[in-house]
Amino acid sequence: MAEISLGQQDAGGTRSARPGDLVRIHLEETPASGFRWQVEEFDQNVLEPAGDRFLPPPGVERGGRGRRELRFSVVGAGRGRVRLTLRRPWQGVEAAARRYETTIEAAPGS
Template sequence: MPAVTLTEANNGQVIAIRRGDVIDLQLHENPTTGFRWQVVRSDGLIEEPAADHERPPRAPEQNPQFGAGGIRTLRFRARAPGTGRLELKLWREFEGESSVVKRFASDITITD
């Protein structure tokens, strides 16, 4: 089953996939600050376990920095034909809705 990789560059776009296809959504995140991406809406998609958080690659001479941000990958599988929307927000859940600093949204078209 084909995989489609989406990033913040795909925010606001319409994405066409087939039933059973996988979407790997890769978003910048720094969980040590308390800000995490959360799925708000995922019409027609099933969220699946994926590699949670990876630090970006560094040159060998650089030391990894504790608390540095990285990329969070969220994986979704298209379950049925139709149209829907994928929405996420980057926030501190313990601070509530006023802490949202970014949003991601994409319209999804799923065909057979």
């Protein structure tokens, strides 16, 4: 199993993977503003959500800027797109402050 780490610089790109790999997407977020990264779309034939957590900077407990880590397990071969939006949970997708999209190209396992 390989771990694939993606960030803002990888938006719009395609990464290679294999079933069993773990994809970690790290994006900047300030939860106190009410805006949080939300999963809007992913290909269930290729990816499965594997967790979501906020990582504050060292020494900061609450209220500050940090990173949201969204994890996906690669569960099948194929081309799977992930779409995320930075928005307030009570507002619709059209109110998103930012968007993130990446594609995972999963080759058949060995």
